[in-house]
Amino acid sequence: MFSLLSNFFTWLFSKNEVHILVLGLDAAGKTTFIEQSKTIIRRRAPGAGGGVPLDRIPPTVGLNIARIDVDSTRVIMWDLGGQTMLRSIWSKYYAEANGLIFVVDSCSPPERFDEARDTLRGLLAHPELDRVPFLLCCNKQDSMNSHSSVEIDKLMGFVSSCQQQNRAHRVQPMSALTGAGVEDTVRWIVDAANAMGPRKPASSAAAAASGGTSATANRTPPGNNRAIVVS
Numbered sequence: 419m420f421s422l423l424s425n426f427f428t429w430l431f432s433k434n435e436v437h438i439l440v441l442g443l444d445a446a447g448k449t450t451f452i453e454q455s456k457t458i459i460r461r462r463a464p465g466a467g468g469g470v471p472l473d474r475i476p477p478t479v480g481l482n483i484a485r486i487d488v489d490s491t492r493v494i495m496w497d498l499g500g501q502t503m504l505r506s507i508w509s510k511y512y513a514e515a516n517g518l519i520f521v522v523d524s525c526s527p528p529e530r531f532d533e534a535r536d537t538l539r540g541l542l543a544h545p546e547l548d549r550v551p552f553l554l555c556c557n558k559q560d561s562m563n564s565h566s567s568v569e570i571d572k573l574m575g576f577v578s579s580c581q582q583q584n585r586a587h588r589v590q591p592m593s594a595l596t597g598a599g600v601e602d603t604v605r606w607i608v609d610a611a612n613a614m615g616p617r618k619p620a621s622s623a624a625a626a627a628s629g630g631t632s633a634t635a636n637r638t639p640p641g642n643n644r645a646i647v648v649s
């Protein structure tokens with residue numbers, strides 16, 4: 419009886435879990451974004467855990483993990499180091515990703531935009547990321563010399579590639595430092611990941627029958643009236 423009740427309550431309070439990959443070149447602002455997300459969430463849920471000071475974030479060697487609850491979804495964010503020699507481990511996480519945020523430094527010189535574009539193209543072409551929703555995050559919009567998200571999308575050819583692939587996608591201007599656009603980013607990728615459904619049957623006829631991912635493409639994020647807490 420106890421175990422029946424226990425199972426019932428476990429089921430009742432269990433959360434859907436999604437895994438979000440946060441990738442991009444080194445110094446794009448991925449970890450700042452992760453930490454800023456925690457800070458914003460802590461403000462909404464006083465007493466919950468938060469992030470480290472934004473001016474003390476070292477380059478990531480390996481992986482940072484953030485766990486966030488958005489409504490009934492437990493969001494696990496994997497922030498992987500972007501230095502060239504660390505990018506070879508990214509692919510180990512593709513098979514379990516329900517969504518991908520690609521962070522770009524909007525103040526990059528042309529050769530770094532080229533490098534970011536080539537890296538992003540590789541991700542879009544990877545079979546294990548087929549159908550996974552992508553959000554292109556144009557970070558550091560607070561800087562004077564930043565390119566606009568429209569310019570960056572043109573440079574990267576992102577929207578056109580996603581449209582050809584019928585992939586859920588969004589271009590998001592952001593400043594991880596000030597927090598502008600951070601919550602919209604989290605909410606959109608969580609909605610898109612939930613809309614995609616479970617990974618394994620994703621390529622099956624059932625997924626296709628459910629309308630695929632096109633219904634979520636460039637969807638406006640919902641209002642800010644839902645619960646979001648640090649677990």
Ligand SMILES: Nc1nc2c(ncn2[C@@H]2O[C@H](COP(=O)(O)OP(=O)(O)OP(=O)(O)O)[C@@H](O)[C@H]2O)c(=O)[nH]1
Pocket residue numbers: 442443444445446447448449450451472473475476477478479498499500501557558559560561592593594595596
């Ligand atoms: N002006 C400005 N600077 C930012 C912003 N986001 C991050 N930075 C700065 O960019 C630098 C790199 O930030 P990180 O968050 O460590 O970058 P990362 O993408 O995690 O880098 P790796 O861990 O090496 O892959 C730091 O000096 C941040 O303070 C932003 O929105 N605006």
Ligand SMILES: [Mg+2]
Pocket residue numbers: 448449450476477478497498499500
């Ligand atoms: Mg980092």
